[in-house]
Amino acid sequence: MTKTLYDKLWDAHVVRVNEDGSNLVYVDRHLVHEVTSPQAFEGLRLAGRQPWRRETVLAVPDHNVPTIDRHLPVADPASRLQLQTLDDNCAHFGLTQFKLHDIRQGVVHVIGPEQGAILPGMTVVCGDSHTSTHGAFAALAFGVGSSEVEQVLATQCLVMRKSRSMRIAVEGRLGSGVAAKDLILAVIARIGAAGGAGQVIEFAGEAIRELSMEGRMTVCNMAIEAGARSGLIAVDDKTIAYVQNRPFAPKGALMEQAIAAWRELHSDLGARFDNAVELDAAQIEPQASWGTSPDTAVPVTASVPDPEQEENPVKAESMRAALRYMGLAAGTPIQEIGLDKVFIGSCTNGRIEDLRAAAAIVRGRKVAATISQALVVPGSGLVKQQAEAEGLHRVFREAGFEWRDPGCSMCLAMNADRLAPGERCASTSNRNFEGRQGQGGRTHLVSPATAAAAAIAGRFVDVRQWL
């Protein structure tokens, strides 16, 4: 029988089928961070339980860490307590943690792959929705709530129903200056913020195969913004080359055996999907979102759409609400939208290739006088180290960017990095929800190159003209 990649991953992890039709699904890797884990550990302690397989857990503080003055104690007492709680829980239960001052610390979805802790064929969970990132390795990866974090700690399993499957094929090649981020923003605009609900999306086609592993992670990272349970991409030579020789990856004969198994991790020819969508990569332009949902991206060459042209009344009303919140008028060309802040970082676009793409635009230029803050926040300590070895930090600093320590930072603004009410930001993160980057803040989602160019110009520009 022909199987999809999702079928193969699912079948390999079903421990048992329960009487009510749900399944017990085994988890191979459990990523943990400080914000969604305290309640889970507390539950474990109250029940007097121990982790089922502690070596599957990798913990790191990221959401709530300062990105500046790390030599000082964390200023905010609530944040300090949350970080301390993670330290205490990891020590108490004997779990591996990359602590705040470890060079390997960073955003949970950046450090997992970087360490080779995410392998093809694994099931991966984390109390964080962007766990979908790891689908780039043909790993079945999905976000869970804190109760499920506790469940996985206690039993190594989750109770689940199989999702439906969707294949999104992006055929042809992306134009120069068009990034993985533009591709996924265009996909989400096409299928909608709930277009992938109840489904696991496999991304396929020439444009996906042409992406680097980092680009593929950007794509899978945002599968959740289309409402999907997970994103997936088949294993190829790039996947294996990326994993090889990383600290947590298998070595020697074991690696050879693993590679042979990983080669099977693709959908069989003729495998059936519940849904299929096709996009032409050549038609995708650099994107920017204008609204308060990630499915509102349009080409930077376009204008803010008009709710009066929308036939669906519920949709028209949410467009009006989004325009009010964003302080935008219908019909405004995207390139006439001026900005206050720029954020380059996050688990979507905080990897070394993202920083290189941004630095290539910034080199020899200056951040516009109208931009009050331009932040570069590397996704991990190792990304930061690599960028510094390449001199990228100097490129950013000379242009007027701030060069920070790794963490989620202004992606969700739990720490001190945030927008003030009414401030407008070009951001390489993944969510433009109301208040996401600070209460009353206005977020436009873009690629690293577009964010960099926006910082220089003080407004959106078509980065293809800057190459």
Added chain:
Amino acid sequence: MHPFTQARGIVVPIDRANVDTDAIIPKQYLKSIRRSGFGPNLFDDWRYLDPGDPSMDHGKRRGNPDFALNQERYRAASILLARENFGCGSSREHAVWALVDYGVRVVIAPSFADIFLNNTVNNGLLAVVLDAALIERLFAEVRQTPGYALTVDLEAQLITTPTGEIPFALEEHRRHRLLNGLDDIDMTLLHTGAIQQYEQSRKLSAPWLF
């Protein structure tokens, strides 16, 4: 967890599509390491006119009179009527904790985000999916009728409105767990043997994972 069998309550309309978990409970409240106390900050950015932080006395903040939860007719509401893709965005269970802490027992919408849906079951909150036309009708009825209340019966899978009855469907494993207030961990630990057996065979087929 308390079993959920039936709930009766006033309905409050939250008339927006894609209500995300950042809107349900903003990030500044996620610094708490507890499961309770999030109710006063449910929909914080929409509910209050002044910006909030965890150190405040929320009773003293200025409510936004335009937001439904602040309107007299909806004050006692325990059933939320919502639009498509409710609970999208982050996995934060804090969103469900905030709803439950506020006193919400049922959310009715045309669709829910997957992770949110799992979180509801783990906290005894009932999420009911109805098709868009029915939701539209409920929105109209709620607006026309002050004090509009529903009875939601999970056993019978039936909603009783002032004008009639609406049947609803729920996946059996969710319904079973809600009705019995069952905990996934206890249920899973009944199958310790199966998990160990799985691990043994997996060690042979994929030894690099161990």
